[in-house]
Amino acid sequence: GQNIDQPTEMTATEGAIVQINCTYQTSGFNGLFWYQQHAGEAPTFLSYNVLDGLEEKGRFSSFLSRSKGYSYLLLKELQMKDSASYLCAVTDSNYQLIWGAGTKLIIKP
Amino acid sequence: NAGVTQTPKFRVLKTGQSMTLLCAQDMNHEYMYWYRQDPGMGLRLIHYSVGEGTTAKGEVPDGYNVSRLKKQNFLLGLESAAPSQTSVYFCASMLGTPSQPQHFGDGTRLSIL
Numbered sequence: 001g002q003n004i005d006q007p008t009e010m011t012a013t014e015g016a017i018v019q020i021n022c023t024y025q026t027s028g029f030n031g032l033f034w035y036q037q038h039a040g041e042a043p044t045f046l047s048y049n050v051l052d053g054l055e056e057k058g059r060f061s062s063f064l065s066r067s068k069g070y071s072y073l074l075l076k077e078l079q080m081k082d083s084a085s086y087l088c089a090v091t092d093s094n095y096q097l098i099w100g101a102g103t104k105l106i107i108k109p
Numbered sequence: 110n111a112g113v114t115q116t117p118k119f120r121v122l123k124t125g126q127s128m129t130l131l132c133a134q135d136m137n138h139e140y141m142y143w144y145r146q147d148p149g150m151g152l153r154l155i156h157y158s159v160g161e162g163t164t165a166k167g168e169v170p171d172g173y174n175v176s177r178l179k180k181q182n183f184l185l186g187l188e189s190a191a192p193s194q195t196s197v198y199f200c201a202s203m204l205g206t207p208s209q210p211q212h213f214g215d216g217t218r219l220s221i222l
Contacts, residue, residue: 031208095207
């Protein structure tokens with residue numbers, strides 16, 4: 001079966017750095033997405049990785065290792081507005097998105 | 110630029126009633142999707158469409174039907190609502206290449222009593 005694992009919840013302090021991990025087992029791989037979802041709102045696109053390595057976009061970076069079936073999202077200089085759920089999703093061999101359950105990130109002052 | 114618009118935003122139904130959820134996008138996207146999101150679970154694909162006039166089943170299609178008569182609209186129908194269909198429903202659209210992200214509507218919160 002297809003499976004994406006993420007921690008259910010993480011807590012971090014304002015101004016700090018946090019890393020959210022995602023491991024996947026899917027039938028094929030055609031890219032990995034990270035989305036942010038604030039409570040009661042729609043998911044919004046953060047990043048896309050299809051090749052191994054680090055993609056940096058401002059305070060957010062995303063890393064991919066295809067051989068390990070592993071990705072992480074790195075958030076730097078945390079702000080209160082970063083409190084949200086972070087969703088990992090993998091495009092499988094049929095070009096369907098398989099979604100993880102999401103990681104709820106709580107930022108404390 | 111509206112993006113993806115879902116109507117209604119909230120709805121309460123009684124078991125056995127039927128209803129249609131409407132999704133409209135103004136980005137000329139080929140692909141459209143209907144998901145449901147339940148607590149503690151990832152987004153689950155109900156049905157999707159790769160172009161006007163086409164539809165296909167996703168992971169959890171039972172109890173739902175869809176239609177894509179116009180490129181910009183994707184309708185989700187509940188034939189006979191059941192309490193298990195209480196959920197938040199999201200519509201999404203995508204340009205049509207795997208590297209492009211899906212764009213989501215604000216969701217419809219549906220309760221079945």
